[in-house]
Amino acid sequence: xxxxxxxxxxxxxxxxxxxxxxxxxxxxxxxxxxxxxxxxxxxxxxxxxxxxxxxxxxxxxxxxxxxxxxxxxxxxxxxxxxxxxxxxxxxxxxxxxxxxxxxxxxxxxxxxxxxxxxxxxxxxxxxxxxxxxxxxxxxxxxxxxxxxxxxxxxxxxxxxxxxxxxxxxxxxxxxxxxxxxxxxxxxxxxxxxxxxxxxxxxxxxxxxxxxxxxxxxxxxxxxxxxxxxxxxxxxxxxxxxxxxxxxxxxxxxxxxxxxxxxxxxxxxxxxxxxxxxxxxxxxxxxxxxxxxxxxxxx
Amino acid sequence: xxxxxxxxxxxxxxxxxxxxxxxxxxxxxxxxxxxxxxxxxxxxxxxxxxxxxxxxxxxxxxxxxxxxxxxxxxxxxxxxxxxxxxxxxxxxxxxxxxxxxxxxxxxxxxxxxxxxxxxxxxxxxxxxxxxxxxxxxxxxxxxxxxxxxxxxxxxxxxxxxxxxxxxxxxxxxxxxxxxxxxxxxxxxxxxxxxxxxxxxxxxxxxxxxxxxxxxxxxxxxxxxxxxxxxxxxxxxxxxxxxxxxxxxxxxxxxxxxxxxxxxxxxxxxxxxxxxxxxxxxxxxxxxxxxxxxxxxxxxxxxxxxxxxxxxxxxxxxxxxxxxxxxxxxxxxxxxxxxxxxxxxxxxxxxxxxxxx
Numbered sequence: 001x002x003x004x005x006x007x008x009x010x011x012x013x014x015x016x017x018x019x020x021x022x023x024x025x026x027x028x029x030x031x032x033x034x035x036x037x038x039x040x041x042x043x044x045x046x047x048x049x050x051x052x053x054x055x056x057x058x059x060x061x062x063x064x065x066x067x068x069x070x071x072x073x074x075x076x077x078x079x080x081x082x083x084x085x086x087x088x089x090x091x092x093x094x095x096x097x098x099x100x101x102x103x104x105x106x107x108x109x110x111x112x113x114x115x116x117x118x119x120x121x122x123x124x125x126x127x128x129x130x131x132x133x134x135x136x137x138x139x140x141x142x143x144x145x146x147x148x149x150x151x152x153x154x155x156x157x158x159x160x161x162x163x164x165x166x167x168x169x170x171x172x173x174x175x176x177x178x179x180x181x182x183x184x185x186x187x188x189x190x191x192x193x194x195x196x197x198x199x200x201x202x203x204x205x206x207x208x209x210x211x212x213x214x215x216x217x218x219x220x221x222x223x224x225x226x227x228x229x230x231x232x233x234x235x236x237x238x239x240x241x242x243x244x245x246x247x248x249x250x251x252x253x254x255x256x257x258x259x260x261x262x263x264x265x266x267x268x269x270x271x272x273x274x275x276x277x278x279x280x281x282x283x284x285x286x287x288x289x290x291x292x293x294x295x296x297x298x
Numbered sequence: 299x300x301x302x303x304x305x306x307x308x309x310x311x312x313x314x315x316x317x318x319x320x321x322x323x324x325x326x327x328x329x330x331x332x333x334x335x336x337x338x339x340x341x342x343x344x345x346x347x348x349x350x351x352x353x354x355x356x357x358x359x360x361x362x363x364x365x366x367x368x369x370x371x372x373x374x375x376x377x378x379x380x381x382x383x384x385x386x387x388x389x390x391x392x393x394x395x396x397x398x399x400x401x402x403x404x405x406x407x408x409x410x411x412x413x414x415x416x417x418x419x420x421x422x423x424x425x426x427x428x429x430x431x432x433x434x435x436x437x438x439x440x441x442x443x444x445x446x447x448x449x450x451x452x453x454x455x456x457x458x459x460x461x462x463x464x465x466x467x468x469x470x471x472x473x474x475x476x477x478x479x480x481x482x483x484x485x486x487x488x489x490x491x492x493x494x495x496x497x498x499x500x501x502x503x504x505x506x507x508x509x510x511x512x513x514x515x516x517x518x519x520x521x522x523x524x525x526x527x528x529x530x531x532x533x534x535x536x537x538x539x540x541x542x543x544x545x546x547x548x549x550x551x552x553x554x555x556x557x558x559x560x561x562x563x564x565x566x567x568x569x570x571x572x573x574x575x576x577x578x579x580x581x582x583x584x585x586x587x588x589x590x591x592x593x594x595x596x597x598x599x600x601x602x603x604x605x606x607x608x609x610x611x612x613x614x615x616x617x618x619x620x621x622x623x624x625x626x627x628x629x630x631x632x633x634x635x636x637x638x639x640x641x642x643x644x645x646x647x648x649x650x651x652x653x654x
Contacts, residue, residue: 187381187383189379189380189381189383190383190385192350192377192379192383193377193379193383193384193385193444194385194396195349195350195370195371196348196350196370196371196375196376196377197371197396197397197400197444197448198371198397198400198401199371199396199400203400207396207400208385211387212385212386212387
């Protein structure tokens, strides 16, 4: 039997990589262990026993279920808006030859380049004004005691709609670039063949363009979902009602509680917070690796 | 199956006119080939017939009915794209049946039709495959299947063989002709390859710079080209064009030689500069200068086996001569050349044929 021998240099580099890996994995390990540890503390320790009380607490004494639901609704809707608007816009940007195409593409990237924090005050002001207009409109069509619940859905400040639009707007430039670049690779011949086959514009979108653009749309959706799910500043700025609070804000506020930091609960909540991102990632991978070839001559 | 007429059809992109008043007719069951060098507007013209490009001016008629503004899917026209444009996410069967599926035809009927077309095109064993898993020739057949399943009045082909290798191209050429004989559709076929045009067409439309240079049956174009453009474009290798002038007799006078022009009454044009067209196959070698029209120096010898092409220099003219394959000559040799005086084509200074 041949025993493969490592050189000293290799052994050193592998050893170093091993230590680095452990260092990177420790936070995750701590979060996982603490979430099931009845005596969870601020540092890594082996649990004395296993408990599910921290997870139960999320949904019983705390309002974690609602925060999770809020996050899913807002981020899910923002992703849907980005995919639909980005899909149509990316297609248009890919096919047009208008003179403003290049300037426009660079201009929207500017939205990404500027840190959103720098613009938060004027943005808030704009949204507040829009919110007042919306409130006036809502008050004119629904009974007085329905105004608040309605505004929680369609309000621009402290309502789902405003946060959805802000998050979508922040993610849209990148999605437009990704989808536009993807459509650049889908030959116009496919659409013309479909026209000759008698497909109307909706049939062309549904039967030809969406299936062909699926990897691009999937990539854009994945990046949007992950970025919006991890966003902290926008939910913090635009949501004030406790019942509309998003998960990262709930997590943050639980950590800030004076003399009452429950590390087991925090870690269980953190674990819950990572879950959708991981699921989104593993789902989208299917789209991302799927490639179509061979429809046209190279 | 249908008759197609184009009457003074024009197309402009902005201020650039790419199709400049094209008129021709394609009869029912014709295999018409639009041929011309790249940029002559032939693909644009085909796309206008398909309805993928608007028509700036003029009339397009199918069976006498003007269809300028009829949407592509209602013209009864199918098109085979240069790239094939097979939908990569669909199987062969789905690709072929797509147009029927869009019409909400029952699945069982679609399957039967697809089966029939697949059998005709020898695709029956490939119906479950995706385009990526097909060879070039198979993709080509799927593209044709997608066109003929609609039972169109006209099938348009846009350079369908241009990306196939040489041997496959010859094979597909034969298959297309066979298909045309079996189904008898009206076909309009675009190519830049005059060999494809000559071998398949029942009618050729030669296009040059957005205009019809000439349209007729292939052999007529070969025998009676109306311009130097058609004369040099149709026929391979291309016709030689020699500059000279007319002399009394009438005779054609080249640099250092002359030849009688048989059966032509050109007395009025004596002294005019003209061009003489002679096909490479109408020049032969003779043993001595006395029998020859002129002597020339061999520049390049191309031996193809069955035939040999001599590229020779006579004065300032460079000529191509087509000879039997066993002909032996070396660059630098002086050869004695005799032309078939019956096979002369004469062109005026505007490159138009002078009728004989």
